[in-house]
Amino acid sequence: xxxxxxxxxxxKRIDExxxxxxxxxxxxxxxxxxxxxxxxxxxxxxxxxxxxIIVAGVVGxxxxxxxxxxxxxxxxxxVCTVFHLYGVWKFGARLPAIFGVGFAYVPTLVAVGAQYxxxxxxxxxxxxxxxxxxxxxxxxxxxxxxxxxVAGTVVLVIGLSLYDIAIRYMAGSGNVNASDFGDPINWIVxxxxxxxxxxxxxxxxxxxxxSAIIVGIVVGYLLSLSLGLVSFENVTNASWVAVxxxxxFKMEFHTAAIASMVVICIINSVQTIGDLSATTVGxxxxxxxxxxxTGGLLGNGLTTTISSFFGALPTxxxxxxxxxxxxxxxxxxxxxxxxxxxxxxxxxxxxxxAMITTIPYPVLGGATITVFGMITMTGxxxxxxxxxxxxxxxxxxxxxxxxxxxxxxxxxIEQFPAVLRDLIGGAPIVVAAITAFTLNIVxxxxxxxxxxxxxxxxxxxxxxxEEAAHSQRNHLDQHSVHAD
Numbered sequence: 001x002x003x004x005x006x007x008x009x010x011x012k013r014i015d016e017x018x019x020x021x022x023x024x025x026x027x028x029x030x031x032x033x034x035x036x037x038x039x040x041x042x043x044x045x046x047x048x049x050x051x052x053i054i055v056a057g058v059v060g061x062x063x064x065x066x067x068x069x070x071x072x073x074x075x076x077x078x079v080c081t082v083f084h085l086y087g088v089w090k091f092g093a094r095l096p097a098i099f100g101v102g103f104a105y106v107p108t109l110v111a112v113g114a115q116y117x118x119x120x121x122x123x124x125x126x127x128x129x130x131x132x133x134x135x136x137x138x139x140x141x142x143x144x145x146x147x148x149x150v151a152g153t154v155v156l157v158i159g160l161s162l163y164d165i166a167i168r169y170m171a172g173s174g175n176v177n178a179s180d181f182g183d184p185i186n187w188i189v190x191x192x193x194x195x196x197x198x199x200x201x202x203x204x205x206x207x208x209x210x211s212a213i214i215v216g217i218v219v220g221y222l223l224s225l226s227l228g229l230v231s232f233e234n235v236t237n238a239s240w241v242a243v244x245x246x247x248x249f250k251m252e253f254h255t256a257a258i259a260s261m262v263v264i265c266i267i268n269s270v271q272t273i274g275d276l277s278a279t280t281v282g283x284x285x286x287x288x289x290x291x292x293x294t295g296g297l298l299g300n301g302l303t304t305t306i307s308s309f310f311g312a313l314p315t316x317x318x319x320x321x322x323x324x325x326x327x328x329x330x331x332x333x334x335x336x337x338x339x340x341x342x343x344x345x346x347x348x349x350x351x352x353x354a355m356i357t358t359i360p361y362p363v364l365g366g367a368t369i370t371v372f373g374m375i376t377m378t379g380x381x382x383x384x385x386x387x388x389x390x391x392x393x394x395x396x397x398x399x400x401x402x403x404x405x406x407x408x409x410x411x412x413i414e415q416f417p418a419v420l421r422d423l424i425g426g427a428p429i430v431v432a433a434i435t436a437f438t439l440n441i442v443x444x445x446x447x448x449x450x451x452x453x454x455x456x457x458x459x460x461x462x463x464x465x466e467e468a469a470h471s472q473r474n475h476l477d478q479h480s481v482h483a484d
Contacts, residue, residue: 024096024284026332035211036330037338040098042217043320043371045356046169046364048077048100048343051109051313055121058113065118065249067350069311072244073101075347076312080303081340084296085333093296096331097279098339099303102316104271104429108264109313111418112257118311123251124261125308131262132301135269140294146273148287148385149392150436153399154274156379157432158319160404162372169365170194185227186362193220193366201327201370213324213367220363229360238354244347248311260419261314265304268316269297270433274379275317282326282378287385323371326378387448394443399435403428 020026021036052069055061061069077100087094112121170190171182180186197216200208208215224230276296277288296317304314325331346352386392406412407428413421424431446454 021330021332021335024331024333027334028332033332033335033338035214036328036335037342039211039214039217040321040324040336040339041342042356042359042364043213043324043368044077044098044100044318044339045074045359046361047103047318047320048073049357051101051103051106054106055109055113055118055313058110059118059121061118067238068248069118069313071242071347071350072248072307072310072312073347074343075244076303076307076310076315077101078340078343078345078347080307080315081343082337083303084299085337085340087295087299090295091299091302093276093292093299095276095279095292095296096283096325096333096336097276097296098318098321098336099300099315100318100343101307101313102268102318104268104316105264105314108260112260116252116254116257119250119252120254120257121261121313122249122308122311123253124257125314126251126305127253127258128261128265128314129301129303129305129308132265132269132304133298134301135266136294136297136299136301139269139273139297140290143290143293145437145441146270147440148277148382149395150270150433150440151274151277151288152379152382152385153396153436154270154379154429154433155278155382156376156396157400157403157429158271158274159323159372159374159376159379160400161407161428162319162375163369166365166369166372169361170369171362171365173361185229186360189220189223189227189229189360190362190366192223193217193363194369196220197367197370213371216367217359217363220366221359224360224363229362230358232358234354234357235351238351240349240351242348242350244310246309251308256419264430265301265314267430267433268314269300270437271319271429272296272300272317274382275319275322277382278319278322278375278378279325281381281385282322282374283329283331319375320368320371322378323374327371327374389446389448389451391443391446391451395436395439398439399432402435403430403432406431 018026019028021028021032049070052073053066056066056069077098080099083091084093084095084097084099086092093099109121112124116124168176168181170187172178172180172186193216196219197212200215201212204212204215221230273288273293276293280286280288280292300315300317307313307315321336346356383392383396406424413424416424424434
């Protein structure tokens with residue numbers, strides 16, 4: 001975790017105003033950047049608008065309130081992304097990462113919203129955001145508690161837990177009860193999109209290769225249009241411009257709601273560690289610096305806190321965009337900043353945002369499933385940075401078994417208290433993070449060489465015991481001969 005200043009080579013590259021896509025400070029030509037930015041935008045848009053849609057349904061929001069929640073989520077995501085790319089003082093990761101209204105909070109938001117409404121969510125979020133700032137400040141002192149074996153486990157589980165979302169999207173909707181869910185037409189669109197992404201990524205050259213996902217989405221969208229799967233109803237009804245309001249909803253503070261939100265915000269900080277680590281390892285071929293981690297957590301806590309005053313839900317890193325960075329190695333902040341600006345424009349113009357939401361779920365699913373696979377592989381990359389000792393394999397194996405096992409059979413914790421059930425049953429990352437973190441602290445630190453020495457010691461002891469027994473048998477045999 002070196003925090004050494006940039007080398008003279010890095011400074012020289014920055015001073016020369018690099019135009020490389022593979023330099024964080026690079027500023028490539030607009031036409032080269034545009035498709036790559038749209039790729040990030042389209043990969044995250046479904047994840048941004050889904051939480052407010054779900055929460056709106058749970059709290060019984062009106063149509064106007066629902067559109068407001070969606071609009072401010074899109075706007076907040078754009079502002080949050082740009083903020084983290086450039087940073088202010090100690091706040092901001094200053095890494096090629098996309099931040100926005102996060103899906104990881106949904107189980108807790110649903111539980112709190114069902115009981116206390118949107119007012120209870122926003123009040124608890126305010127306290128949760130402040131807690132994240134505190135975690136961000138102290139992370140520099142406890143960073144050693146999150147080595148690659150812990151961060152890698154979290155990233156691995158993030159990737160594995162996203163597959164069902166991609167499959168549901170490919171089948172036609174995030175809602176398995178939808179009337180057209182699983183329709184063969186949806187699968188045809190999804191598979192054509194997926195094949196297009198694969199062909200563009202593996203056989204394409206230049207911008208086409210780097211923009212494989214956007215190429216797949218364009219092809220899938222055109223096919224969807226020809227099949228009548230695209231609806232422009234929301235675009236027609238949406239207004240052109242809408243300015244966000246301060247405190248569009250009141251805040252209420254309830255102890256149970258605050259406790260749940262504080263816990264999920266702390267857990268999300270672990271996910272942020274994992275995502276930022278995956279970004280630097282997968283996209284920049286280095287480990288995450290403490291300064292970057294601290295800035296990311298402080299910034300995420302600040303944006304979550306401020307968002308509560310505008311009706312935007314909690315923010316976090318976007319794992320699917322981490323996968324894009326890892327897959328393409330494009331780390332220019334100009335690329336991601338442009339995606340953030342598009343999000344801001346979409347948030348200020350509901351009609352623009354509505355246009356983006358016309359992309360059918362099968363297209364999004366077919367385009368992003370490869371990204372989720374890359375997240376999983378990035379987690380494995382992180383894991384192998386640590387020795388695969390028996391200790392570390394125990395940490396990873398048990399974390400995976402418990403987290404994915406409970407996720408596969410949620411009825412196993414049905415008798416748990418509601419708050420605990422919602423916390424650990426909502427997303428496998430919570431169980432994985434807690435298990436990996438705890439085991440890393442509790443289990444004795446043993447390297448492969450330590451384990452080899454331990455086995456050698458046991459072998460030597462066994463050999464000594466065997467030799468002693470053999471010597472004793474010889475002594476007895478000799479004694480028996482003399483007695484005869």
